[in-house]
Amino acid sequence: MMPGVATVYRWELFKLRYQKRTYLGLGAAAIVPILFVLAVHFRPDRRGGDFAFSSYLTRSGLAVPLVILLFGAVWMFPLITALVAGDIFASEDHNGTLKTILTRSLDRWQIFAGKALAAGTYAVIAIILSGTVAVIAGSIQSGFNSLQSLSGTIVSAPKALELVYVSLLVYLIPILAIVSIGLLLSAITRNSAAAVVGTLMISLLFQLLGILPGLGGLQPYLLSTQFNAWQGFLRTPTDWAPIIRAAWVCALYGIPALFAAYLVFLRRDVAGG
Amino acid sequence: MTEAAADNPASPAGSPSPPAPGAAPPLEVRGLVKRYGDLTAVAGVDITVRAGDVYGYLGPNGAGKTTSLRMMLGLIRPTEGSVRLFGRDPQATVRALEGVAGFVEAPTFYPYLPGRRNLELLAAFDGNGASSRIDEALEIVELSHRGGDRVGGYSHGMRQRLGIAAALLRDPKLLLLDEPTTGLDPGGMRDMRVLIRRLAGQGITIVLSSHVLTEVEEVCNRVAIVRTGKIVYEGEIADLKRAAGMSYRLSTTDDERALAVCRAQPGISEVRVKEPDDPGAALSGEAGSRASGQPGRILFTADESAVAELSQALIEAGALIRALAPQTATLEDLFFSLTEDGDRAVAPSDETARAVEAAR
Numbered sequence: 056m057m058p059g060v061a062t063v064y065r066w067e068l069f070k071l072r073y074q075k076r077t078y079l080g081l082g083a084a085a086i087v088p089i090l091f092v093l094a095v096h097f098r099p100d101r102r103g104g105d106f107a108f109s110s111y112l113t114r115s116g117l118a119v120p121l122v123i124l125l126f127g128a129v130w131m132f133p134l135i136t137a138l139v140a141g142d143i144f145a146s147e148d149h150n151g152t153l154k155t156i157l158t159r160s161l162d163r164w165q166i167f168a169g170k171a172l173a174a175g176t177y178a179v180i181a182i183i184l185s186g187t188v189a190v191i192a193g194s195i196q197s198g199f200n201s202l203q204s205l206s207g208t209i210v211s212a213p214k215a216l217e218l219v220y221v222s223l224l225v226y227l228i229p230i231l232a233i234v235s236i237g238l239l240l241s242a243i244t245r246n247s248a249a250a251v252v253g254t255l256m257i258s259l260l261f262q263l264l265g266i267l268p269g270l271g272g273l274q275p276y277l278l279s280t281q282f283n284a285w286q287g288f289l290r291t292p293t294d295w296a297p298i299i300r301a302a303w304v305c306a307l308y309g310i311p312a313l314f315a316a317y318l319v320f321l322r323r324d325v326a327g328g
Numbered sequence: 329m330t331e332a333a334a335d336n337p338a339s340p341a342g343s344p345s346p347p348a349p350g351a352a353p354p355l356e357v358r359g360l361v362k363r364y365g366d367l368t369a370v371a372g373v374d375i376t377v378r379a380g381d382v383y384g385y386l387g388p389n390g391a392g393k394t395t396s397l398r399m400m401l402g403l404i405r406p407t408e409g410s411v412r413l414f415g416r417d418p419q420a421t422v423r424a425l426e427g428v429a430g431f432v433e434a435p436t437f438y439p440y441l442p443g444r445r446n447l448e449l450l451a452a453f454d455g456n457g458a459s460s461r462i463d464e465a466l467e468i469v470e471l472s473h474r475g476g477d478r479v480g481g482y483s484h485g486m487r488q489r490l491g492i493a494a495a496l497l498r499d500p501k502l503l504l505l506d507e508p509t510t511g512l513d514p515g516g517m518r519d520m521r522v523l524i525r526r527l528a529g530q531g532i533t534i535v536l537s538s539h540v541l542t543e544v545e546e547v548c549n550r551v552a553i554v555r556t557g558k559i560v561y562e563g564e565i566a567d568l569k570r571a572a573g574m575s576y577r578l579s580t581t582d583d584e585r586a587l588a589v590c591r592a593q594p595g596i597s598e599v600r601v602k603e604p605d606d607p608g609a610a611l612s613g614e615a616g617s618r619a620s621g622q623p624g625r626i627l628f629t630a631d632e633s634a635v636a637e638l639s640q641a642l643i644e645a646g647a648l649i650r651a652l653a654p655q656t657a658t659l660e661d662l663f664f665s666l667t668e669d670g671d672r673a674v675a676p677s678d679e680t681a682r683a684v685e686a687a688r
Contacts, residue, residue, distance in 0.1 A: 063453070069449075150436060151436035152437065154403050154436065155436050158431075159422075159454050160425065160453060160455055326404055
């Protein structure tokens with residue numbers, strides 16, 4: 056059987072199982088919700104803060120993953136994502152293995168596609184894992200109860216659970232754009248640390264642009280803004296506008312970055328690793 | 329080549345079997361140039377490796393050997409020129425590497441994966457039943473017992489051998505090896521040479537970049553010598569040495585008279601004297617005076633029949649032969665003559681350099 060993208064994808068996932076950064080990222084994705092729930096549990100007044108779903112933190116565990124999404128967008132999920140996306144090409148340079156795999160029977164585009172899919176898969180797993188742990192830890196802490204939507208309507212627990220996972224999927228849209236940026240920096244810098252930090256810095260830069268005075272007009276088109284698009288599902292009726300905008304705005308960031316990463320990888324001379 | 333021949337250190341790869349008529353050679357490089365800005369790493373390489381060759385690719389550090397090999401494997405793009413692997417362009421498609429394997433610089437693997445896992449990964453990337461050859465490849469390089477250990481814990485020699493195993497997974501017809509014995513201890517070097525000869529004996533065409541000239545002389549049948557990115561010699565090692573000519577060193581009971589006899593003898597040329605403490609000195613007209621009274625060495629170039637006649641003439645002249653020995657240029661002599669500046673060339677530089685010029 057001739058190898059293809061699926062072969063690279065499978066082996067990239069296999070390699071991730073052997074790398075510490077994989078467990079560092081997934082560990083963070085799992086432990087942060089637990090720490091958050093513990094923090095809420097041990098607060099003296101056991102009330103949330105002044106933000107969406109904060110008042111529901113002690114009434115329904117299903118509020119926990121949504122609050123984690125609110126705060127995770129600043130640095131946690133971009134960092135977790137960048138840990139793998141920023142490393143996936145750079146580590147080949149670090150280990151000198153690029154020349155090893157490029158002299159087998161696979162075209163460069165196949166290797167690129169397999170790696171990009173693996174980095175995306177890791178991001179999906181990290182988000183779903185974090186959300187699931189948050190649901191479980193929150194439910195243990197506050198119960199598997201109904202939730203009040205952002206429109207003020209009460210949503211039953213099963214429906215709220217469905218909305219949590221749909222929100223996680225919407226949250227993946229900007230995360231995948233971050234993955235693309237991480238892949239680009241990984242291919243360009245050939246340095247894992249530079250790519251990981253660079254990806255995080257770009258994410259933080261978008262956050263900064265969002266709060267700078269006079270740049271309000273940019274707000275809807277910033278990558279950071281799209282991290283809140285999932286809230287459209289928590290409104291009744293569903294507000295599709297931010298979700299649709301997130302799709303095309305993130306595509307505007309992600310697709311060129313991914314394509315640039317592809318070209319860099321395709322055309323580069325492997326004179327070192 | 330037979331197994332016996334392959335295992336005989338005195339017998340290099342031997343004459344390659346002639347390629348099938350019309351078949352593209354395993355490796356054909358034409359006008360290969362690689363520039364990095366103002367730096368020209370490879371400046372017009374032309375080589376042809378024929379089926380069955382064990383081909384030495386020689387040159388000092390920075391001569392452009394590794395850059396050339398990278399272009400041959402499609403890892404970097406030539407600025408000019410072309411590479412053909414069995415007639416296929418490795419820049420156009422990775423399919424050109426079908427039947428081709430090897431490594432440049434040191435072979436590299438994922439250090440956090442066991443050796444066997446690394447091979448499984450590479451076999452998966454190869455397809456074509458490569459995974460069924462893993463056990464055999466590990467067996468050949470004698471790493472079966474360490475296949476379960478992480479590569480990060482392997483010695484340099486073990487990684488080199490794993491690199492060979494990784495290459496063998498592709499069932500190669502052409503093997504490109506970049507300094508496979510670098511960093512190995514003497515035992516490891518010997519084992520690697522035996523392995524290369526064994527692979528050559530199985531009909532695999534091998535291109536071997538190496539600094540170890542004795543190794544190339546021992547293993548290879550043809551060489552290309554590269555200097556500052558250019559090929560300064562390409563051909564059979566035997567031809568190179570033959571072109572360097574057969575010189576002789578003569579010591580007699582009367583060197584002054586012997587010198588005169590040599591000069592007068594038909595078929596004897598380039599007669600000169602070398603002082604024991606001045607190996608580079610080549611005398612011409614004043615040689616006789618300098619040789620007078622010295623237990624010097626007379627050097628000359630001749631064919632075998634002329635030497636026999638010279639022996640007779642010396643006896644008749646009363647200059648009895650103490651020693652008469654052929655001086656064969658080694659590959660090392662030839663290599664330095666071709667790759668170093670004249671003032672650094674070593675004996676027998678003069679005749680070698682001239683012969684090499686003639687051989688180019």
